[in-house]
Amino acid sequence: MTSLPAVLITGASSGIGATYAKRFARRGHDLVLVARDNARLETLAAQLREENGVAVEVFQADLTQAADLAALETRLREDARIGILINNAGMAQTGGIVDQSAQALDQLIALNVVALTRLAAAVAPRFAQAGSGSIINLGSVVGFAPEFGMSVYGATKAFVLFLSQGLTVELAAKGVYIQAVLPAATRTEIWERAGIDINALPEVMDVDELVDAALLGFDRREPVTIPPLHVEGRWDQLDQARQGLLSDIRQARAAERYQAQS
Secondary structure, eight states, X not given: OOSSOEEEEESTTSHHXXXXXXXXXXXXXXXXXXXXXXXXXXXHHHHHXXXXXXXXXXXXXXXXSHHHHXXXXXXXXXXXXXXXXXXXXXXXXXXXXXXXXXXHHHHHHIIIIIIHHHHHHHHHHHHHHHTOOEEEEEOOGGGGXXXXXXXXXXXXXXXXXXXXXXXXXXXXGGTOEEEEEOOOSBSSTHXXXXXXXXXXXXXXXOHHHHHHHHHHHHHTTOSEEOXXXXXXXXXXXXXXXXXXXXXXXXXXXXXXXXXXXX
């Protein structure tokens, strides 16, 4: 038995999730791999067991389905071996708001927002009580960019960043580490599933480079890791500007420019 915490990874059958699985297996962690595609999970699990000698369990689930999500919440609450949750499962958006059906919007929000939040909420009390544990939430730089034209997807990723920062405020003092990882375009299947030709994008990061950078941020205990951001101070400036804006909010009176001139 390994003394390292087991790692539960959603969206683990390919792309970023599968790469995280390979990296944590190489570090000697046991794994619980979650995705819809059972055959691909089993293939990956067998490979990781053979190459790294770790225990790898497959947990087939569609996190947009209430029963599957509830079963995974129960597992996170009850399995004390799981000390790292990687909330990676997500989907991209095709077209603008006028192109979206109600069902497509529901599915996008169910996976990118509801499932991620509920899994974090399921595991957080146990981590807080234990005084240790880590939650890695996969966001996106699109969450900064309403101009990008993926409004609902971008909004879900802005939510992921806000949630991660809020959970850091709530849980850091209790020994729980929260990391928001914000990739830009990364070479994964999420684009193809959304009907987007990734080769039409001018710059795309390879998934290995993205995950290796994210893990450096994890080891450094960064609250927010943005691998494609080359000028680190830009993030600090944005956060300081936000805090400055908050200090200028006075709740009792509307600002002078909004008061009727007598």
